[in-house]
Amino acid sequence: MNLKEYMNIRLEEIDNTLENIFDKSSIELENSFIEMLKYPLNAGGKRLRPILTFLACELFNGDYKKAMMPALALELIHTYSLVHDDLPAMDNDDLRRGKPTAHIKYGEANAILIGDGLLTYAFQLLSKTDVKDSILRKLLFELSYASGINGMVMGQFIDLYYEEKDINFDMLKILHSKKTGAMIRGAVRLGAIASENINENDMENITNYGEAVGLAFQIQDDILDVISDNETLGKTVGKDEKDGKLTYVKQLGLEGAKKEAQKVIEKSIEYLKPYKESEAKNILIELANYIIERKS
């Protein structure tokens, strides 16, 4: 299997499983809230994080099914963060992937609750992970660390703080490593933990891989904002420049940023060298390359 085939198969399984994670209530009104929770979950996301979780699990010879609940939990948390991020008080976005955002569709108060509901339910799903209890404890720490005040939420706070202020390049790197990096790093770590089959050295390697991929993802985002067009990207290009934002392109120049992304991805692949040839390893390499080749 190559990356595309792998993603198609896993995406279908993710979508089918997501369809059944919420129990139907005997109270009709409650079911209408469940429908609201499903709306942003089914908005056509790339499912990059769950895919990384599965692949990391398989790299260490784990059954990807054991990583299903952590992977879905990550996706729920990623989704809630978009719902809250789109709110009028935050980025005030009306559209996401061409569809009305949650607060446009259901109102602002419901959108806040949809986010809170998704975030909390992520942990409820996690409690059902089919692993040893001692492994579950590690997953719980990892998921909350990646998504909370040591990771994503702190990244959002830093981003918000610098909205109207100049940021320097060091702080920008910290911002990215938390806002987007932490969840990608967390994705591979959760998968590795769920394999129930890793040592400290493996954890270091897969963490380094995840951090590099997360960084390259961000650099490529900055590049696409300059070289893409609205239609291909699915959002407005040139927004960073217009907003006077510091980016990798602004700091390193377009060619410099491209070179940096290439370098980071090569490094990410280096961390997989110790592992013997396998499907998961090949796809992880392909995925790393895809990150900087993607057009949207």
Place this chain on the structure above:
Amino acid sequence: MNLKEYMNIRLEEIDNTLENIFDKSSIELENSFIEMLKYPLNAGGKRLRPILTFLACELFNGDYKKAMMPALALELIHTYSLVHDDLPAMDNDDLRRGKPTAHIKYGEANAILIGDGLLTYAFQLLSKTDVKDSILRKLLFELSYASGINGMVMGQFIDLYYEEKDINFDMLKILHSKKTGAMIRGAVRLGAIASENINENDMENITNYGEAVGLAFQIQDDILDVISDNETLGKTVGKDEKDGKLTYVKQLGLEGAKKEAQKVIEKSIEYLKPYKESEAKNILIELANYIIERKS
């Protein structure tokens, strides 16, 4: 020890522990976010839920220290729910317990993130609970169940839905059992689980106790809205009537509501009958009575 002495001792320990749950960051900006998280946590809450968690743990001869992280996690979640509830898009409250609400103090975007941060960190704390791993799995399910779409978040959604519509008494009871009841029920269940020392029958008894106390708490809230004054209550009285809200008092009359609260509390105490005389048992009885005797 009586309830008051017990609460004083435990409250001090809760406050001291809360003071140290957040690691200091080497990045100054990050510490400013940590300070924001502490603000609503230190706003003078009654800490009713953690106290119930400790007492339930002790009723079953558990060491209350084992229930510390679940108790604090509950308090963090209770606190986040107030922060989000106070937002302009929700209840739009400027003051809570006489102090500016989080969004008044730090702005709306930060208040959303403070809530998200507290909620996520609750689960990070939980991962550090000093119990067997198999017990932690149960705690994780319980906490997410009580606070999420099977409990508090769903209750808030129902409350929001009926803001501008007439609610019937059956639906009102469901609303209360989720919005405020689920977390009080969850509080005693978390404590019981953390004791590592209960059977199904015990769980049923303490759950029934918690549900009754939660219900009586709500009835008393409705009563106080009619008979208290602004200063004693610390919030505006007569709000329910003014908003045309259905309440226990409106449904049963003032005397009927008082009788109902008394009946529910007597029932709650019944559930403790199987347990031998102990300090925890006595204080749980005293606490039940306090719920309907309180003036604020």
